[in-house]
Structures are given as structure tokens and as C-alpha cells.
Amino acid sequence: QVQLQQWGAGLLKPSETLSLTCDVSGGSFSAYYWSWIRQSPGTRLEWIGEVWPSGNTHYNPSLKSRVTISVETTKDQFSLKLTSVTAADTAVYYCARTTLVRTFDLWGQGTMVTVSS
Amino acid sequence: DIQMTQSPFTLSASVGDRVTISCRASDSVNDWLAWYQQRPGKAPELLINKVSKLESGVPSRFSGSGTGTEFTLTISSLQPDDFATYYCQQYRTFPWTFGQGTKVEMK
Numbered sequence: 001q002v003q004l005q006q007w008g009a010g011l012l013k014p015s016e017t018l019s020l021t022c023d024v025s026g027g028s029f030s031a032y033y034w035s036w037i038r039q040s041p042g043t044r045l046e047w048i049g050e051v052w053p054s055g056n057t058h059y060n061p062s063l064k065s066r067v068t069i070s071v072e073t074t075k076d077q078f079s080l081k082l083t084s085v086t087a088a089d090t091a092v093y094y095c096a097r098t099t100l101v102r103t104f105d106l107w108g109q110g111t112m113v114t115v116s117s
Numbered sequence: 118d119i120q121m122t123q124s125p126f127t128l129s130a131s132v133g134d135r136v137t138i139s140c141r142a143s144d145s146v147n148d149w150l151a152w153y154q155q156r157p158g159k160a161p162e163l164l165i166n167k168v169s170k171l172e173s174g175v176p177s178r179f180s181g182s183g184t185g186t187e188f189t190l191t192i193s194s195l196q197p198d199d200f201a202t203y204y205c206q207q208y209r210t211f212p213w214t215f216g217q218g219t220k221v222e223m224k
Contacts, residue, residue, distance in 0.1 A: 045161065045204060045215040060212040094160055102208035103151045105172070107160035 002026035004108035006095045008080075012115045018082040022095030022108055029053060029076040033098035036069060036080045038091040039110075046091075050098055051078050085115045119144050119207050123216035129224040136192040138219045140205035145185045149209035152181055152190045155218075156201045164203075165190070195221070 008020030022034070036048040049059035051069040059067050068081045082089060093113055097106035120143040130136050140150070148168045153161040163172050168188060169181040178193040192199055200223055205216040 044217040045206075047213045047215075058211065062212075099166075101149070101166070102213050103163055103166045103206070104153075104161070105163045107162070110160050 002028050002097070002106060004095050004097065004106060006093075006108040006111055008093075008111055008113070010112055010114060012085050012113065014086050014115060014117055015084055016115075018085050018089065018093075018113055019079070020093055020095070020111055020113075021077055021079045024076045024078075024097070028097075029073065033100070033102075034069075034071065034078045035096045035098040035104060037094045037096055037104065037107075039094070040088075040091040048080065048082075048093075050102075087115050089113070090115050118212055119146060119210050119214055121205055121207055121214050121216040123203075123205060123219045125219060126217070127220045127222060129222055130195050131224045132195055132197060134195045134224075136195050136199075136221060138190040138203055138221075140183075140188040140190070140216050142186045142188075142207055144210070146207040146209040148184055149207060150181075150183065150188050151206045151208065152179075153204045153206065153215075154199075154201045155204065161204060192221075 003025050006022040030053045033050045035050040039045050049069045051057050051071045066083045071078045092110045094110050095108040096104040122141045124139045150168050152165040154164050155161040165181040180191045182189050202218045202220045204218050
């Protein structure tokens with residue numbers, strides 16, 4: 001049974017870098033894409049970007065200048081870095097398994113990240 | 118970006134009710150439309166892909182329909198486990214986008 005477990009710092013100051021990691025256990029890492037998605041309080045889900053096992057990435061243009069998603073295939077893990085955070089980046093961040101057609105069929109438990117001075 | 122708009126924002130219903138949620142896309146997404154269910158404090162779960170294809174384990178009381186820009190999620194007989202927020206998502210055009218959600222609450 002595939003499971004996604006994510007972790008990272010939950011409280012940041014403005015201008016700092018958000019850093020989260022997602023561990024995929026139970027197999028299938030090389031057969032899927034892997035995404036980060038966030039959900040700000042009271043707002044819709046926002047797809048941040050995806051990484052392929054090969055290391056290829058695609059980012060939402062709205063965040064592209066600040067986002068880096070990387071993959072560590074030897075560990076079946078992928079990571080998110082978001083630079084220069086502001087209060088607008090306060091959200092629950094999810095990692096998600098991404099099918100080849102781009103639905104999200106398995107999610108991590110979510111990490112609440114708060115940006116506050 | 119393709120904008121996804123759901124209606125209503127909130128829906129009050131009782132166990133046993135037939136419930137319908139609408140999702141409209143700002144441009145055609147053909148049939149590249151998915152639905153998710155999110156319970157409070159939990160991650161979303163994929164219910165339906167390709168407009169009407171139920172994911173494994175999803176009860177048959179859930180169904181989806183539509184094409185192009187207009188889509189509907191129907192719950193034929195609402196069960197206690199179904200009180201949650203539902204999101205549509207288009208995956209025809211990058212970047213992949215979601216609706217703002219419809220909360221199904223107890224009347």
C-alpha cells in the first residue's frame with residue numbers, strides 16, 4: 001500500500017525559504033509524476049508544480065520564479081522549496097501522487113505552514 | 118489559466134437527499150474533469166476522473182456527468198459520510214486548476 005509522508009518547518013518569517021519533503025513508501029515511485037499542491041485558508045486548491053522521476057519539472061507560472069521541486073529517486077522522496085515567502089504563502093501544503101493524465105490520486109497528510117513576523 | 122467555478126458555495130441537505138453540485142469551466146476541458154472529496158482536517162481524495170469514471174472503492178451513489186464547460190457531480194442518496202467539501206479539477210490545460218469548492222453541510 002503506497003503512502004505519502006511529508007514533513008518540514010511549519011513557521012517561517014517573511015523572506016525565508018519554505019522547505020518540505022515527501023517520502024513515498026510502498027512502491028510505484030518511478031511510474032508516476034509527483035506534485036505539490038497548497039490550500040490557503042478559505043481558498044481553493046492551487047497546484048504548485050510537479051516533478052518526474054527523471055527530474056523534469058513543471059511549475060505553475062504564478063509561482064515559477066520562486067519554486068524549486070526536486071527528486072531523490074534513491075530514497076523515493078521529492079522536495080519543495082519556495083523562496084522569499086510572505087503572509088500570502090500561509091497555507092496547508094500537500095504532496096500528491098500525480099497520474100500521467102494529471103489527476104491526483106494519492107495525497108500526503110498535509111503540512112500547515114504559517115508565515116509571520 | 119482555465120478558471121473553474123462551482124455552485125453553490127454551500128449546500129444544506131439531509132441524509133437520503135439527492136444532491137447536485139455544478140462546475141463550470143472558463144474554456145472547454147473536453148472530458149478532462151475530476152472530482153475530489155475533502156473531509157475536515159483531511160487531504161482531498163479523488164472520487165471521479167474523466168467526468169464520470171469512479172475511482173476504485175467509491176460508492177455507486179456518486180456519479181458525474183457533463184462535457185466541454187459544464188459538469189455535474191450527483192450524490193443519489195446522501196449518507197452521513199458524505200458531508201464534506203467537493204472540488205472539481207480540470208486537467209486538459211496546464212496549469213491544472215481547481216474549483217473553489219462546494220461544502221455539503223447538514224440541514
